[in-house]
Amino acid sequence: MEYNYEDAYKDYPIENGIAVFDDGSMLMTRSIMDPLPAFMKKADMIFTDSPWNQGNLRSFYTKAEIAPDYGYDFLRFGDRLFDCIWEIDPRVCYLEIGKENLDVWLFQMKKLFKYVTFFNSTYYHDPQKLCYIVRGARKAYRGRKYDGMDEEDIISAVCKEEEYEIAGDLCTGRGLVPCAAYSAGKKFVGTELNHKRLSVCLKRLSGLGASYRVET
Numbered sequence: 001m002e003y004n005y006e007d008a009y010k011d012y013p014i015e016n017g018i019a020v021f022d023d024g025s026m027l028m029t030r031s032i033m034d035p036l037p038a039f040m041k042k043a044d045m046i047f048t049d050s051p052w053n054q055g056n057l058r059s060f061y062t063k064a065e066i067a068p069d070y071g072y073d074f075l076r077f078g079d080r081l082f083d084c085i086w087e088i089d090p091r092v093c094y095l096e097i098g099k100e101n102l103d104v105w106l107f108q109m110k111k112l113f114k115y116v117t118f119f120n121s122t123y124y125h126d127p128q129k130l131c132y133i134v135r136g137a138r139k140a141y142r143g144r145k146y147d148g149m150d151e152e153d154i155i156s157a158v159c160k161e162e163e164y165e166i167a168g169d170l171c172t173g174r175g176l177v178p179c180a181a182y183s184a185g186k187k188f189v190g191t192e193l194n195h196k197r198l199s200v201c202l203k204r205l206s207g208l209g210a211s212y213r214v215e216t
């Protein structure tokens, strides 16, 4: 079965090259298992909803039509995700995760950030679909408690309320984070495994009025 995401990739191709926006924001099709592009290190705030477990990781590789590789190993994937965050060294980082690996994400975040907390959340605006947003930062958190909000609303609120200049997303997908950052008047950078999912992000950003060129 092919996953074409309403064919956005035909009008907004991004299989190769970097989408460079008028304000300097950048997006690229790239696996986090590969070396981090230099532009990702500009992010001073990260918000990433990566695959949550082994089965979820496998299904995203299937949807991307990418052959099995070490990216199928969830523990290695998790280690690499946190290595990327360490390399970027943002002042604040939000990660979305399900219950199964909440403890792993908290443990990894505590290795990188002095102050770690998390919020209870939901996804797809369905009260039955539970998830967690883990927040790590260099300074103690005195902001709003986002408990009970849907992840999409938390992303919008964080992009408006956090102190940052450039939002980074290592697993950009169809673009909730870039769209929220753009709507908040902020820059963004992002990578994504599946070019067809990243095309959906480009389509959405274009609909919001953003313009970009693809540089090779």
Ligand SMILES: C[S@@+](CC[C@H](N)C(=O)[O-])C[C@H]1O[C@@H](n2cnc3c(N)ncnc32)[C@H](O)[C@@H]1O
Pocket: 030, 031, 032, 033, 049, 050, 051, 057, 060, 061, 064, 071, 170, 171, 172, 173, 174, 175, 176, 177, 191, 192, 193, 194, 197
């Ligand atoms: C839960 S989704 C992200 C949802 C995203 N917030 C959105 O707005 O669509 C996880 C994403 O991680 C991507 N992904 C999986 N493995 C990856 C890898 N090795 N490198 C980069 N992205 C990856 C998937 O293709 C998928 O788009």
